[in-house]
Amino acid sequence: MTARVEHEERRRQIAEALLRIADTQGLQSASMRAVAAEAGVSLRLVQYYFTSKEGLLLDALERLGAQLQARMAEWITAAGTPPTPRGNVTAVLSCILPTDAESRRITRTYAAYYALVLNDPELLAKHGAAQPDLLEGFLAKQIRAAQDAGEIDAGRDAEMTAAGLLAMVNGLGSSVLGGQRDGAAALAVLRHHLAELFGG
Amino acid sequence: MTARVEHEERRRQIAEALLRIADTQGLQSASMRAVAAEAGVSLRLVQYYFTSKEGLLLDALERLGAQLQARMAEWITAAGTPPTPRGNVTAVLSCILPTDAESRRITRTYAAYYALVLNDPELLAKHGAAQPDLLEGFLAKQIRAAQDAGEIDAGRDAEMTAAGLLAMVNGLGSSVLGGQRDGAAALAVLRHHLAELFGG
DNA sequence: CATGCCGTGATACAGATGTATCATGCGAAT
DNA sequence: ATTCGCATGATACATCTGTATCACGGCATG
Incomplete structure (x- = not known):
């Protein structure tokens, strides 16, 4: 058949x-x-x-990760040529925020998986969980580049700043999904902090 | 009997x-x-x-909220007398971070509820969900006080800064629960940003 | 003393869920 | 032409879940 x-x-x-x-x-x-x-x-x-269901869950999670990665790549190239550190950082971070339909979808689904993983840590082990660390490393590199270019105060710790920014975006995303504020407001908070980090 | x-x-x-x-x-x-x-x-x-089970879930959630509030009150008074804006902000934010057994417990449980609420928004309505907003308002007030005292650059937007800090702490908490870093590392990131906001 | 409500136990019920089993048709290889 | 393995359907099974029902002993109130 x-x-x-x-x-x-x-x-x-x-x-x-x-x-x-x-x-x-x-x-x-x-x-x-x-x-x-x-x-x-x-x-x-x-x-x-x-x-098994676990297999299905893991496979879908990998696809979700790929979708997010593709979206980030798009936003980075859309940030303009030639790419600048500030453009890259802004693109990656705003792209994670649930501001449009696709990012809402991705963020919501990731949140669902997050809850699943919290109480089934073995699941996490079976999945390459290094994604957040990679992102953080990328951000730190961009920030160091901006420091070398004199756009960011050289006294700042790049890793700490990157970790803080990424955590902030995650937290903002949660607040949007939780209905505390909308995507535009979250984006405004992010922009405010980026403006303070780079020059106004 | x-x-x-x-x-x-x-x-x-x-x-x-x-x-x-x-x-x-x-x-x-x-x-x-x-x-x-x-x-x-x-x-x-x-x-x-x-x-019903829903009743049990809601009742337990209220108790959890009360426990968190009590913990915050403790940490604020433990921050020293007389209370300072910087002490208050530091106390409240670090107290949310999963650094010890109790905060881990509270944070984990809140995360579990968060996932529940995400896909059952009616549940959220039946519960006073204003808690995060209240916290944000409190933080903003402390930041304004610090600005009046000259401890923080008056050019900053207090609300934006408060929202950003709270979101960052939430994100850091998630990363700790997700196993990406431990409580001490999260606390270090928070301290770094607080030191940058207030004087070093 | 009698009546009735409160706290508690045992058990039933209907539905959902992940997984397993049996069966069957079709195409390809021998 | 027969055989064999792949893709698919139908259905069964054991378990868990929230909720409902029936029953019974004790205490207080009339």
């Missing part, structure tokens, strides 16, 4: 169905059956292409 | 059992039966003192 279907394509289809559910209803609601229905396939197929 | 037991005491006992489970195993694992077992009572009693 089916003639050797492409596995990767089916896996993508199913994993993205899970991400869609995680975004709109939370990971709690992402049961095997719900994912199957969302993907338009039978429960059996979800079992077939992903042996 | 029982002779008119004190309701409030039983409710406290049960709600704290839920908080204990939420801390150690996550809210997912806090089923009615698990809470009953942890509290050392029968399932029926949990049902009796809290009609």
Whole structure:
């Protein structure tokens, strides 16, 4: 009936169905059956292409990470040529903030995974959890470059500043998802601090 | 058999059992039966003192909020007399960071609730969700006081600075819970930014 | 003394969930 | 042409979950 279907394509289809559910209803609601229905396939197929639910969750998480990375790359190139440290930092940080539909989606879904990982630390181990550290390193490098160019006071600690900025953006994102403020207000807070770090 | 037991005491006992489970195993694992077992009572009693699970969750959340508030009050008074704006800000922010057992517990449990609220926004409505805003207002007031005293550059926007600091602390807390860094490192980042805001 | 409510236990119920099993059709290789 | 493995469907199973029901002993109030 089916003639050797492409596995990767089916896996993508199913994993993205899970991400869609995680975004709109939370990971709690992402049961095997719900994912199957969302993907338009039978429960059996979800079992077939992903042996266990844990496998499905991990695969979808990797795809989510790739999506975020792609978005960051886009925002960096859109920041103008030639790339400047300030442009890169601004692009990466604003791109994480839930300001438009896609970033809201990504942020919400990441938050759902975060909660999952908190009480199932083994899951974290099975996933390359180095992403935040890489980002922090990238930011620190940009800040050092800006210091060398005289745009930022050389007395500042680049690593500390990078860590603080990234944490602030994460916190701002949480406040947006929690309904405490909207994306524009969060962006304003970020811009304010960036303006204070680089020249006004 | 029982002779008119004190309701409030039983409710406290049960709600704290839920908080204990939420801390150690996550809210997912806090089923009615698990809470009953942890509290050392029968399932029926949990049902009796809290009609529904939602009621139990909300009650426990209020208690958690009270615990955090008490901790902040302690840390503020421990910051020295007379209270200074810088002392207050430092106390409140460091007190939220998961650096010791109790703050880890509170932060973890709040994170669990945060995930719950994300995909069940009605729950948020039934709970006084103004807490973060109040905190932000308090911080902004302290910062303005420091500005009046000449400790902070008067050109800064107090509200933006307060929002940024609070978000940063939340983000740092998440990174600690996620295992990216330990409490001491998070505290160092916070201290670095506070030193930059106030004089070194 | 009788009546009725309060606190508690045991158990039932319906639904959901992850996973396993059995079956079947189709295409390719021998 | 037969055989075998891949892709898929239907269904079963054991477990857990929140909630509801039935029952019963004790204490206070009439």
